[in-house]
Structures are given as structure tokens and as C-alpha cells.
Amino acid sequence: MRLLRFKTADGHPALGARVGNEVINLTELGLPGTLDELLRHGHAGMASAKAAIEKATKKIPLAGLQYLPPLHHPHKAFAIGLNYADHAAEGNFAKPTMPVLFQRYPTSWVAHGEAIVRPKVSTQFDYEGEFVIVIGKSGKYIKKENALEHIAGYSLFNDGSIRDYQFKSSQWLWGKNFDKSGSFGPEFVTADELPAGMKGLKIETRLNGQVLQSANTNDMIFDVPTLIEACSDGMELHPGDMIISGTPSGVGFARKPPIFMKHGDVCEVEVEHLGILSNPVVDEA
Numbered sequence: 001m002r003l004l005r006f007k008t009a010d011g012h013p014a015l016g017a018r019v020g021n022e023v024i025n026l027t028e029l030g031l032p033g034t035l036d037e038l039l040r041h042g043h044a045g046m047a048s049a050k051a052a053i054e055k056a057t058k059k060i061p062l063a064g065l066q067y068l069p070p071l072h073h074p075h076k077a078f079a080i081g082l083n084y085a086d087h088a089a090e091g092n093f094a095k096p097t098m099p100v101l102f103q104r105y106p107t108s109w110v111a112h113g114e115a116i117v118r119p120k121v122s123t124q125f126d127y128e129g130e131f132v133i134v135i136g137k138s139g140k141y142i143k144k145e146n147a148l149e150h151i152a153g154y155s156l157f158n159d160g161s162i163r164d165y166q167f168k169s170s171q172w173l174w175g176k177n178f179d180k181s182g183s184f185g186p187e188f189v190t191a192d193e194l195p196a197g198m199k200g201l202k203i204e205t206r207l208n209g210q211v212l213q214s215a216n217t218n219d220m221i222f223d224v225p226t227l228i229e230a231c232s233d234g235m236e237l238h239p240g241d242m243i244i245s246g247t248p249s250g251v252g253f254a255r256k257p258p259i260f261m262k263h264g265d266v267c268e269v270e271v272e273h274l275g276i277l278s279n280p281v282v283d284e285a
Helices: 035-040 042-055 085-090 144-150 224-234
Strands: 002-007 013-019 022-025 066-068 077-081 100-103 109-111 116-118 129-135 151-158 182-190 202-207 210-216 242-244 266-271 275-283
Touching: 002 035, 013 042, 035 042, 066 182, 077 224, 129 202, 129 224, 129 266, 144 151, 144 224, 151 266, 151 275, 182 275, 224 242
Parallel strands: 077 242, 109 182, 116 275
Antiparallel strands: 002 013, 002 066, 002 182, 013 022, 077 100, 129 151, 129 242, 151 182, 202 210, 202 266, 266 275
16 A cells, blocks of 8 residues: 555645555545554554555545655654665765664654755755655564564655754764754555565665665665664664664765755655655755
């Protein structure tokens, strides 16, 4: 299934399912208004969504839809740093021996199609294309061999980074959480529609059509099961928690000369079989 959150014609948030170029309003059919709540119902929630899709007769066009981020308000949004060896090398970082974790907050991202914002205090607004792991089953101290059982599905993320603030200290949280600096979406795709653990998929970031990041998910230092094991060692994972899995090489600050996002640009993140996340860039008012 490909699920998404959107605003209806009268401005209300709803949960939908995309079927081709059309969308079924699942909330209108009695399902929860958020993916977060649907995931908390576990297998029964997913089964009810599938049943509603099969029976639905009313659909709305996908064209012109106003998207919302797939998850309304995740309790935890882990982000992973330096998870591709070439990306660590381009930033003059040692290849990590354990996953590098930091946090992103929901106020720091917007939906597909919505503008990401370059803050007025910086001109070093960088892109980072990534995919998101969405948890569907609770667990703590999850072992790698069982980790895939805890995944509900995946989505896309642009981990927009304010580089001069990121590097003001040894902790990256500051430069990774400016308001509306990242993006998330457009859809949540259930794990059964994708290769196990997102193995072997092309990942690409384009700025104004120019390919700046191009890699394969096989290049990750820590694969999806390893990330779930690491995150669950410290905190119990719950349905709707998300892990933003890391970006490959080609980021703007490491280029010579550097390339940063500016007002009027359009940034796209694409992962094979998962979709395209696209956002215009604007300056903070």
C-alpha cells in the first residue's frame, strides 16, 4: 500500500491511499485521520486499510493534492549521520564504528511540494537525500535478525542542514532542526512493496535537475537491521517512530566550490521504487 496524508477540499487533514493517479480518502471511510494512529492498531489497522481500499468506489484525483507529512507527530525521529563511507570521507570524518545518532523534530520538516526555508542567519543551506524507516511494531533490545519484523514501511526525507550552525559545536542537533529546513514524504510505502531492508536501491538527489548525489542503498555502512538494533538498545521503539537512515556523498558543503540551496531552487530526492520528494526553496521572510 501507498498511504499519504493530505488536506481535503474543505481544509481538513485526512489519511489516503494512492491507487495509480487517484486517492481514496480512508478517513472518510471510517479509518483514523493519521498514519500514526493507524500504525498503533498494528496488523488489524493495516488489514482494515486494505479492506477499505478494495471496497472503495469514490476516488479523487492525485493532481493538485495538498500533501501533509506522512506521520503527524512521531514520538521519536532518529537521524543517522555518516552512514555512507564516501560521505564520511568527503567531510573528513573517520568511518564510524557505531551508528551516529541525533534527533530531528517535526517542526523542522515540511511536506512534499511545500517550500523548505533557508533561514536569514545563514547562506549555507545544504541538501541531504535519505530514506526513512517507519516502525510498526514495538520493541526494545531488538536483534538484527528480527529487526525487519518491526518495520511498517518506508518514506523519503531531505535532511536539510544549516552547515555553519551544525559545525559550531561537536553536536549536530542545532544545524539540523531549523524550522521548515527539511522535508518528509510524499508517501508511506508498506514494507511488502519494497526489497527487504531496502537493499539494492538507487538513491539520488537533484538540485534544479542536476544530479548531485547518486548511490545505492547497499553502500550504507550500517544497514536497516543494524540501525533498528542500535536505536532500540537505548529506547523502546513504538509504532510511528522513524529512523532517517543517512545520506550518501555529494553534499554541497564538501564540493569545490560549495553548492548550497538558495531561493528559487527546487530540490528532489528519489529512491528507486519509493518515489520522488520535491520541494521549492525560499528565503525566510
